[in-house]
Amino acid sequence: MNIDKYGRTPIYEQIIREIQKEIVSGILKPLDQLPSVRALAMEISINPNTIQKSYSELEHLGICYSSPGQGRFVSKNALEIIRGGKASALNDIQKLTEELLNCGFPLEEIVDCVRRTAENLKRRTDDK
């Protein structure tokens, strides 16, 4: 798990995204057990309170659930929920696009940037 302890994005958000990424990529499947708060805290050297916060948020979103005494598990419909939640990212892209266009950036430069990102991602995925 790739966490930047000193960046501006909150650690608990980074953890949420990383777990979502693992679910989306299939590393974690529905009904799989998540690592315990303590275990994950040790593994990535983060305060357990922070892990707890991430997990609570994921539960709140319905992406995982905890059964007392047994542990915490990925929800059956985790994938759908994650996909739904990401729709807001399109909104963010719109805002950024507007900002760039307002500054005189040519549209095609932005489109190219998106396409190149897709290619790079594909290459990296294929390499694995």
Added chain:
Amino acid sequence: MNIDKYGRTPIYEQIIREIQKEIVSGILKPLDQLPSVRALAMEISINPNTIQKSYSELEHLGICYSSPGQGRFVSKNALEIIRGGKASALNDIQKLTEELLNCGFPLEEIVDCVRRTAENLKRRTDDK
């Protein structure tokens, strides 16, 4: 000036962006005087200290400069600086694109979103 006093993005950052927008759109030109701290504070009902912070930041960026007792003015090369600073937005777009692609969003949907944003922006600008 359009400020959301109760949103998550700090007021002072919103002000910075609004001023940049006014410079980029030509409402404010290089060497123009910016509204005084107190005047702007009154106009948008924000505490003068917050305006001061926005202005200081803009000065730090080299977008404006101040002479005590005289006022604050747009730098000659403000446009270039703003454009340079926005380059990081491309980076943000890349990250968001990756996130969406990872979730299975088709590339063309993202590209379409960008193109539609550009069209909408153009229409709004032409209407003026």
Added chain:
Amino acid sequence: MNIDKYGRTPIYEQIIREIQKEIVSGILKPLDQLPSVRALAMEISINPNTIQKSYSELEHLGICYSSPGQGRFVSKNALEIIRGGKASALNDIQKLTEELLNCGFPLEEIVDCVRRTAENLKRRTDDK
């Protein structure tokens, strides 16, 4: 930390210099944690907002960085940045020298002054 609350130089600038001095002298080393805003405010009896301003400025200069909830730390390359920034002091010395020479002060008196300053500083440092 030695602060003159009622002098002409702003408190926040004095704090910046004092912190830089502590880094240069090795009291604070790269990656060390700086005193918290509140702690330093208490220690030197200055309003936390003023400390915050000093720290923000130091961050702007790249001399330290902060992670909310964790604290504020000296940058790895703090020393280099501080040294680079002080180069402007040479410029100031030039201007003052010109002023003195224009008034008829003999060059050697100025040079002597510099040398004596160095000796005094060395003596004080050696005494420690």
Added chain:
Amino acid sequence: MNIDKYGRTPIYEQIIREIQKEIVSGILKPLDQLPSVRALAMEISINPNTIQKSYSELEHLGICYSSPGQGRFVSKNALEIIRGGKASALNDIQKLTEELLNCGFPLEEIVDCVRRTAENLKRRTDDK
């Protein structure tokens, strides 16, 4: 007269220094008349209030005096007063020197800087 309207040093201080410089260099001699507030204001495009402030300060220092209805004149002992006042510059040089030495600048570099400044000044003076 060389004034930087947009720098950080107050305009009225710059004017004071420029006038002192003219006296030291002999352009203005004791008992010479200074330009009137209005005339100087026009000449260098500065608010008369600012000129007034500079003149008041110079009077306060004893460098000039005004005789109502006649004008403002350079004092007989202006040169001595200016020289005396500049002694504080030595103090400033000391402080800057300490700062540089603390950062590891070699003493000889500072001394060289002073000597070079003197040479440049001499050359410029000889050229005239």
Added chain:
DNA sequence: GTGGTCTAGACCACT
């Protein structure tokens, strides 16, 4: 009138 600094005190998000 302008910008700049400072205090006091509050509230929020993050760890």
Added chain:
DNA sequence: GTGGTCTAGACCACG
């Protein structure tokens, strides 16, 4: 506990 933002209100220097 940490940093960050904001308000209210004051005071100063400069033009």
